[in-house]
Structure formats: structure tokens, C-alpha cells
Amino acid sequence: MDSILVRGxxxxxxxxxxxxxxxxxxxxxxAALLSDEPLTLTNAPRLSDIRTMTVLxxxxxxxxxxxxxxxxxxxGTERISNHTADYDIVRKMRASILVLGPMxxxxxxxxxxxxxxxxxxxxxxxxxxxxxxxLGATLDLRDGYVHAEARGGLKGAVFExxxxxxxxxxxxxxxxxxxxxxxVLKNAAREPEIVDLxxxxxxxxxxxxxxxxxxxxxxxxxxxxxxxxxxxxxxxxLGTYMLAPAxxxxxxxxxxxxRDLVAxxxxxxxxxxxxxxETRSGLTVTRRNGRIRATDVVTAPHPGFPxxxxxxxxxxxxxxxxxxxxxxxxxxxxxxxxxxxxxxxAEIDVQGGTARVTGVERLRGAPVMATDLRxxxxxxxxxxxxxxxxxxxxxxxxxxxxxxxxxxxxxxxxRIERIGEAAE
Ligand code: EPZ
Numbered sequence: 017m018d019s020i021l022v023r024g025x026x027x028x029x030x031x032x033x034x035x036x037x038x039x040x041x042x043x044x045x046x047a048a049l050l051s052d053e054p055l056t057l058t059n060a061p062r063l064s065d066i067r068t069m070t071v072l073x074x075x076x077x078x079x080x081x082x083x084x085x086x087x088x089x090x091x092g093t094e095r096i097s098n099h100t101a102d103y104d105i106v107r108k109m110r111a112s113i114l115v116l117g118p119m120x121x122x123x124x125x126x127x128x129x130x131x132x133x134x135x136x137x138x139x140x141x142x143x144x145x146x147x148x149x150x151l152g153a154t155l156d157l158r159d160g161y162v163h164a165e166a167r168g169g170l171k172g173a174v175f176e177x178x179x180x181x182x183x184x185x186x187x188x189x190x191x192x193x194x195x196x197x198x199x200v201l202k203n204a205a206r207e208p209e210i211v212d213l214x215x216x217x218x219x220x221x222x223x224x225x226x227x228x229x230x231x232x233x234x235x236x237x238x239x240x241x242x243x244x245x246x247x248x249x250x251x252x253x254l255g256t257y258m259l260a261p262a263x264x265x266x267x268x269x270x271x272x273x274x275r276d277l278v279a280x281x282x283x284x285x286x287x288x289x290x291x292x293x294e295t296r297s298g299l300t301v302t303r304r305n306g307r308i309r310a311t312d313v314v315t316a317p318h319p320g321f322p323x324x325x326x327x328x329x330x331x332x333x334x335x336x337x338x339x340x341x342x343x344x345x346x347x348x349x350x351x352x353x354x355x356x357x358x359x360x361x362a363e364i365d366v367q368g369g370t371a372r373v374t375g376v377e378r379l380r381g382a383p384v385m386a387t388d389l390r391x392x393x394x395x396x397x398x399x400x401x402x403x404x405x406x407x408x409x410x411x412x413x414x415x416x417x418x419x420x421x422x423x424x425x426x427x428x429x430x431r432i433e434r435i436g437e438a439a440e
């Protein structure tokens with residue numbers, strides 16, 4: 017299995033291009049199931065999660081063409097030939113549940129394996145299911161699968177999410193586009209990925225208002241057509257690479273980055289003493305002298321501080337001057353990077369959902385292990401600032417969500433390389 021070797025201590029200077037958002041693309045691809053005409057997605061990221069979604073869609077009868085070395089995806093679903101999303105694919109990636117709403121909306125039936133828990137928490141899909149029931153679906157849970165039916169078609173309804181769910185909002189948003197009548201989603205997620213999905217669905221002919229607010233109104237239509245849609249920039253990749261010069265020092269431009277995608281995160285970085293400038297082509301992050309200031313962070317649904325940047329922020333605060341508190345409010349088990357960072361000399365005390373981080377002057381390189389996608393990149397970031405060598409193993413997590421991480425960082429002067437199994 018590949019690992020990543022980082023030799024710390026180099027300042028970073030240069031430009032990092034930001035790719036299309038993994039989590040937007042994972043919702044946009046299933047949207048193609050809603051129409052018998054092809055959906056073309058440009059600015060698609062080249063990641064293993066996108067390949068997993070491709071395999072899932074192909075198993076349902078879609079044709080997926082990868083053009084321009086995978087930057088453009090054309091998903092055609094003339095006919096859904098198989099309405100069962102198999103456990104073997106769904107267990108690899110929770111976002112597979114997003115095929116449920118579209119298949120049900122288009123053909124009135126679907127069978128999807130339940131995803132099960134994962135490294136960061138139990139992560140149930142009960143809200144996806146309750147929402148679909150509110151739209152008139154009949155659900156039966158058997159043998160680990162959801163058997164869903166709406167033979168007469170889905171019907172518009174008012175559904176209020178008891179807690180904000182990104183995936184739940186996406187599934188219902190897609191399903192409601194073809195339901196009869198009006199659907200109102202209350203306490204809906206406001207993430208940029210939701211706005212991007214709504215924008216794409218509108219290009220396909222859907223009638224949607226209010227995306228980006230907590231109340232989304234969808235007027236069902238008879239059919240949707242094909243469309244071409246550019247995937248929004250990946251705000252988590254953006255935030256991650258903004259932290260690279262913040263941790264290692266230097267000045268890096270993130271081309272394609274937008275402050276509005278990560279506003280709460282930018283506020284925190286500035287509070288910690290990092291300079292951020294908006295430029296014509298993106299954002300520039302500068303860290304010159306002195307230590308980072310300690311700051312407290314609480315994760316929350318958008319527009320709050322994203323849970324998907326909590327691990328990376330912890331790597332920064334590990335070297336801050338003073339004590340920081342990081343409170344994780346979205347997932348119950350998302351501090352698995354803390355003991356790994358501790359192996360590099362970080363002082364972190366986790367009590368329930370809060371981590372108390374006492375900044376140290378310097379981290380020291382160590383062999384560490386990635387436990388999930390964001391944890392793995394937090395260890396790479398920590399390695400950039402550490403004395404000596406950090407070797408991150410289990411990097412298949414990284415490849416799920418970061419395209420060419422070694423190339424992007426080494427282009428700015430980082431000493432980082434991938435070590436293949438054969439070389440180990
Ligand atoms: C999306 O997951 C992202 N994944 C996650 O990114 C991200 O961490 C998360 O949103 C929160 O921002 C994709 O977009 C593919 P949720 P999702 O439904 O949709 C609970 C990454 O690193 N909940 O908003 O699964 C749930 O357990 C990943 O790229 C229910 O209780 O997240 C969690 O505590 C990891 N019942 C909270 O709600 C439900 O039916 C928010 O989950 C659904 C969710």
C-alpha cells in the first residue's frame with residue numbers, strides 16, 4: 017500500500033489550482049438518473065470516490081464517458097436497466113444512497129443497500145427515508161436493503177428536517193423535481209454543494225427556489241432534460257491548501273478559490289494571524305513571522321465552520337501560541353487524527369466532543385496512520401511543519417478526496433513524495 021513521505025521545514029510559495037468539488041460531483045452524477053438525456057459535468061475532480069460512483073451508475077444501466085482525462089464526465093441514462101444498488105458498491109461509499117431519490121422519482125421503484133456506519137460516526141440515513149416517505153414512497157427494510165416504491169409517482173409535500181443533513185437535502189431535492197405538485201424542504205442544508213446541485217437541476221429544467229437558504233421550494237415538472245454543468249470549486253480542498261502556507265510559512269495563491277465558499281473558516285484563520293487576500297484568480301494566503309495565535313473552533317452546518325476542515329485546523333492549532341478548543345458538533349467520532357498528531361508531539365486532550373489543544377513550538381516527524389480522508393491530509397499538513405520526516409500510511413483514504421496532492425504541494429516547494437508498495 018502506498019504511503020506519503022513528507023520532509024518538514026520548507027516554506028511554501030507558489031500557486032495551487034483548486035479542483036471541482038468531490039461532494040458536489042457525488043450528488044450531481046446521480047442527478048443524471050432523473051433524465052433520459054445525457055448530463056455533462058465539466059470541472060469534475062479525478063478521485064477514487066468519483067470512480068466508485070461511476071461504477072455504481074454503470075451497474076444501474078448508465079453509460080459514463082470520461083473525456084479530457086476525466087475532467088469531463090458525460091452520464092447518459094436512456095433507461096435504468098437495474099434498480100438495485102448493491103451492497104458491494106454502497107459499502108465503499110456512503111454517497112451511494114443518493115441514487116435512491118432519483119431512481120424512485122423517475123421509475124417509481126428502487127432498491128438500495130443501507131450504507132452502515134463509518135470511521136467518523138454511525139451516520140444513519142433515516143432522514144433520507146423519512147423525507148421520501150413524506151413524498152409518498154412506501155419503504156420496506158429487508159436484508160440490509162431499502163426497498164422503495166411509489167408506483168403512482170411521488171407527490172409534493174412539506175418536510176422539515178429535525179437536524180440539518182446535506183445528503184438528505186440532496187436526495188429529497190432530486191426526488192422532488194419529478195414529484196407531482198410542490199415540495200417545501202424546511203431546515204434544509206445550505207452548503208454550496210446544495211446550491212450547485214440546484215443550479216444543475218434548473219439547467220435540466222427543474223423549478224427550484226430558495227437553495228442556499230434553509231427553505232427550498234420545488235415545483236415538480238413532468239420531465240427533465242440533459243444539460244451541461246460545471247462542478248463548483250472544492251471548498252474543502254481550498255481550505256486544506258490554505259492551511260499549508262499557514263502551517264509551513266510562505267505565500268500561496270489558491271487559483272479558483274472563493275472566500276464566500278469558506279467564509280467562517282477564513283475568519284478563524286485571520287483570527288489566528290494568517291493573512292488572506294482576494295485576488296482576480298482566487299485567494300492568496302500569507303504567513304510570514306511569528307507563531308499562530310490560539311483560537312476556538314466549533315463545527316456547524318454551513319455557513320458555520322465545516323466539520324470537513326476540523327482535522328486540518330487541529331494540525332495548525334497544534335503549533336499555536338496558547339490553548340485552543342475544537343468542538344465537533346456534526347459527527348460523534350471525528351477526532352481519530354488526535355492520537356496520530358500526538359505521535360508527532362502535539363498536546364491534545366479529547367473529552368467527548370471537544371479537543372483541547374495546547375500549542376507546542378514544534379512538531380516532530382513520525383510514522384503515522386490515516387484513519388479517514390480529512391485525518392490523512394491533516395497529518396500531511398502537520399508533516400509540512402514538523403522537524404524531520406513524517407510518513408503517512410493508508411493513503412488510499414487521501415486518494416478518495418484529494419487529486420494529485422503530492423504534485424500540488426511540491427509545486428510550491430514542499431518536500432513530499434509518494435512511496436509505492438514496491439519501493440517499501
Ligand atoms: C456530507 O455527508 C459530506 N459527504 C461529508 O463529507 C460532510 O462531512 C457532511 O456532509 C457534513 O458536512 C458528502 O457530501 C458526500 P449529513 P452527509 O447528512 O450528507 C446525521 C468528507 O470528508 N444524520 O449532513 O452524510 C449524521 O449522522 C465527508 O468529504 C442523521 O442522523 O452528512 C451527521 O451527524 C465526510 N440521519 C449529521 O446528521 C440522516 O438521515 C450531518 O450529516 C442523515 C444524517
